[in-house]
Amino acid sequence: MATLIRHTSDPSYLISSLRRGPLHLSHIYHHKLSITRLDRASRHSSTMARTYESALSHLAALQSNRAVTSLFSPPADASVPKRDLNALAIPEMLAWLRRAGLSQDELAANLRCIHVAGTKGKGSVCAYLTALLTRGDEGTRRVAGKVGTYTSPHLVSVRERIAIDGAPISRALFARYFYEVWDACTEAARAELASRPTGEGAEISEEIQGPSTKPFYFRFLTIVALRAFLGEGVRSAVIECGIGGEYDSTNVLPATCVTASVVTQLGIDHVGMLGRTLPEIAWHKAGVCKPGRKCFTRRLEGTGTAEKTAQVLRQRAQEKGATLVEVADKDVEKWGGVKASEKGAAGSLEGEFQKYNQALAVGAAREHLHVLASEYPSERMLGADVTAPEKLEYVPSSFTSALQYARLRGRCETREDEHAPITWLIDGAHTAESLTEVARWFCNKTSQAAHKGNPILLFNQQDRDAAELVSGLLEDLKANAPGPTGAPSFAHAIFSRNDLRPRESGEPERDLSVQNAAAEALRANNGITSTSIRDNVADAVAEARTLATRDSDGDRTTVLVTGSLHLVGAVLRTLEPDAED
Structure with missing residues (x-):
């Protein structure tokens, strides 16, 4: 088994850096760590055919999301201080982005994104947003342009995570952008190795081609999605957070790239990473708020935990310079929502509770189109979709029709x-x-x-x-x-x-x-x-x-x-x- 030798006096940093951040080959010496997930096929990735099947094989060799979240479990030895792995997340993801040949400036220049966080309803809101932007009237489609959607997890095919105009990308496109990211990370590692004195680090030259020089599963796919959106000329992107918001891999989106954000219903989940109370979790989720932009959320009524959670959301929005738009349940109930298409297509979104997700999607879609229309005045043909008041009773008929055709597999x-x-x-x-x-x-x-x-x-x-x-x-x-x-x-x-x-x-x-x-x-x-x-x-x-x-x-x-x-x-x-x- 090949080994990596890293310089560090802190084993926890060694593990977390290897599993979660870029491999800095210039620091290699002193400590050894076995790479247990090194897939044999990936050792010879440079000679393997660039097929969809081989891409899946390489993907399976990456560090799993579950293995990464396990790092947040309390240490077995209570005397060992727990590292703040959250604090490392965004700097590491930015480094991986650079190694993959992407920059925040490039994202800001080409993409306009709606960023969706929350515990429950994220997938539904993303499905509704995608339907609103791709099935709206002619003016909506013209201003929205090509629409990309990035969600997780997938149910049948990994390609479900990366969609363009509502359809998963093809096997050929997935393989193409997968290998663009894989090869870019490999070449970045090779360049670091080449900068070392002759012979130093030679024992790991074979590993450079494999998963040890790549980010973990979710980070890798996030970069693949962004690269695909740029490569395919996507203008509007719907981006779902994986876990949390503030430190989620998707939060490398620059502020100028985000037109609106959404925080869906909150619940207790991923307590090791996000905290054990709703106010703590709300702090993380509200990390998608961006300065000068609106963030749409469901108004929390009542006292106690609900009131404290609402206060956290409001405070975080204020700190971020964002406007928090709290959608009241009574307004949603008065509106009534839109029922799924009676055609019964697979994945049609059913359930009375979906009207709350629909309301958040309608608000965010309107705001997104409003921002885009100001950036592309020559293409402004939106009419009521943008100019109507935000109130739900003024939802245009084109939006009502689009909501009926939202699709999300495995939910109701x-x-x-x-x-x-x-x-x-x-x-x-x-x-x-x-x-x-x-x-x-x-x-x-x-x-x-x-x-x-x-x-x-x-x-x-x-x-x-x-x-x-x-x-x-x-x-x-x-x-x-x-x-x-x-x-x-x-x-x-x-x-x-x-x-x-x-x-x-x-x-x-x-x-x-x-x-x-x-x-x-x-x-x-x-x-x-x-x-x-x-x-x-x-x-x-x-x-x-x-x-x-x-x-x-x-x-x-x-x-x-x-x-x-x-x-x-x-x-x-x-x-x-x-x-x-």
Whole structure:
């Protein structure tokens, strides 16, 4: 195994710098660190074909997001001071940007971005923004120009993260921009090595071509997206934060590049990086506020935590020189929102709660177009889309139509099975708050005449307390059940790992402790429902189809899939075996 030798007296800096920041080859000596994720194929990247498949192989060799977030866990030895890894994030990302051949000046000169942060609803707001900018009237499309969208995570294909005019970029374009970034980082490292005295660092020359001289997964894809947007002539970009805002990789966007920002609904998540309270988390999310720009958020009503959180958002906006636009629930409810297209296309955004996300998207889209119209006066053909008041009752008809066609896979998604009498209701909710919304949506769907019989639950959550979440889901179903009949009772519940396929011969057994605990929690809450445990999604889907076919009696069975976006992604891949990666 090749090794890297770095100069440092602080092992935590050594690890974090290698995993999170550029590899400064001029500092190499004294300490050794094995590169455990060095993929053999990437050692010979210079001779491999620049194909989409090889790009995926290289991507898989990069340090994972989960490995990076684990660095924020408290040290096992309490006497060891914890480094402020957040403080290193933006300087490191800027360094990676330079190594990839990009600059903030280039971004500022070519892109105008809406930056979206928050805990829940980020993906929906991005979907609505993309629809508003690509499906608006002629004037909107002319001023918005080509529209890029960068979101995460993906469900079926990594190309979902980088879209142009609402469609994932092609395999060829992904490979092209992937290798532009990969090769630029390689050449930057090689230039540093060349500056050293002859022979020094020769033992790592092979590693320069591999993942050890590249940023971790999310940072790398962020740079690929920006490079693709510049290369494809994108004018308007919708950019979703990964985690937080202030220190998120996407926050290297210069202030002049951002036309508007959004902070969606807040919740407790990623506490190691963002804090354990809503006010602490709000501080990070509001990092997307930019001087002289508007930031749209949902007004927080009430006292206590809500009031403290609202105060943090207002203070942060003031510190940043931004204008915080707080959209009141009563105004959204008076407006009523826009229902998804009745055509039922895959990924149509359903759910009553979406009207709040729609309102934020409408405000940010209007502001974005207003800023662009001032920069491109010769193309100003917007009419009511920009000149109308911000009030929701003045939402133009072109916006109303566009909102109907927003698409986001795996969120309140309904699809009919082609191979069994099943209606799949799919949502990747993975927090208590988001599962409450799923319960409301599910109760509404199953109360309709088309959904008869007792449904099936397919559930998993590998990283959080799955037992607690499934118990909360059952309570929410009871609380949101329409009429006197009570909550829909699951005929069966399947608890599965997120692994796509069964174990291969010789592969060790998979840990099912999480699934067993969740099943026990359901049985304690509802002794009527039978349960089963599966170690892969393919078998779980097959079991659901078998049960639905056996018990259909001419009706379609509803299967609720929820608890994890990873589970949802594996289910969609199973239901769409011919879908392109």
